[in-house]
């Protein structure tokens with residue numbers, strides 16, 4: 001029961017209005033400590049209810065009578081604009097019976113309109129690091145009186161190259177009394193460094209380890225001979241599986257566009273989301289999916305980051321994600337807040353070793369599934385090593401040029417050697433399409 005927490009009655013009223021009955025594990029663990037004013041470092045997957053775990057204590061701190069606002073009192077940093085928008089909505093839902101106002105600052109929106117909003121001084125500011133820094137540098141933003149700072153999806157902010165920006169913004173909140181950092185994964189040395197810099201004697205709550213990932217989600221693999229065969233399997237799944245809404249992940253924009261084209265030709269109502277789409281397209285795609293006008297979304301990782309769409313119960317990895325953490329993020333789209341979900345990865349010969357490394361990383365074995373109507377000839381390696389990898393898969397010559405197979409052989413946790421979707425990340429943040437970069441990058445590097 002939410003009434004177990006020492007939350008203001010107006011917040012409990014909003015919680016009841018939203019039909020939240022039982023707190024999720026992350027809420028049970030984090031809310032009391034956050035209310036005490038502790039610095040927290042929380043490892044919890046997307047979909048665990050972590051937003052409410054920091055928003056409710058934040059609002060509780062800010063509760064008070066209506067008055068002229070003079071200072072921004074809380075700052076929430078997030079990696080992508082969609083996630084920032086969703087967090088704003090969550091804040092607005094929980095603060096509906098209070099006088100607390102929140103504002104949003106992300107890339108892709110009008111700079112001057114944002115500056116005007118900042119002049120009215122919201123109590124809570126929610127945003128992505130790049131644009132917040134631009135507003136700061138333009139003299140439009142004063143964070144000196146921020147009492148509470150939240151870094152959400154901190155691991156992803158680091159992946160996207162925001163470490164310095166985040167630290168600079170945290171430094172601007174010099175008088176803060178409390179900092180909370182959330183990440184879906186335990187992260188690496190970059191995250192440890194950031195934690196040491198921004199948190200004071202934090203309590204570490206590890207609510208979901210990756211191996212407990214989305215327990216409501218069934219995880220399967222289906223082997224395929226090649227991409228055209230994958231398309232047949234995909235078509236079969238979309239036509240025969242029971243689902244409310246599905247998301248199909250690819251590793252590259254080109255592949256996302258290709259699948260999208262195929263699905264449109266097959267008369268599926270679908271949208272495609274990747275970093276080259278402008279903000280209007282992205283909003284439209286997400287709104288249609290939420291309203292149910294469209295049931296299928298084709299997306300690259302970054303474009304789909306932070307999507308919280310109710311009823312999204314099937315995730316298909318057309319391309320296997322390049323790291324275990326990316327897998328966790330993708331599968332986090334489904335089985336949210338205890339709902340059932342299905343995650344299916346399509347695996348060719350070239351994907352096998354990557355898939356088996358991800359299984360090892362997650363300490364899970366995916367269910368092997370065959371569909372007789374679209375069965376191919378590849379059913380997995382003839383012989384596997386103890387690690388689950390194929391025996392005798394020689395690297396091909398093309399591998400040296402950064403072909404996906406090279407990545408596949410490296411395993412999911414060695415991020416540095418992998419062609420990371422850097423440009424896709426930054427593009428998604430700014431809503432721009434740097435064409436020059438696109439030509440110089442190898443096709444799989446998105």
Ligand code: AMP
Nearest residue numbers: 020022023024046047048049050051337
């Ligand atoms: P999050 O992990 O914060 O993105 O939350 C995932 C989804 O679960 C959101 O749609 C929340 O509104 C919903 N949610 C969070 N906490 C609860 C709860 N205690 N009961 C029901 N739904 C919840």
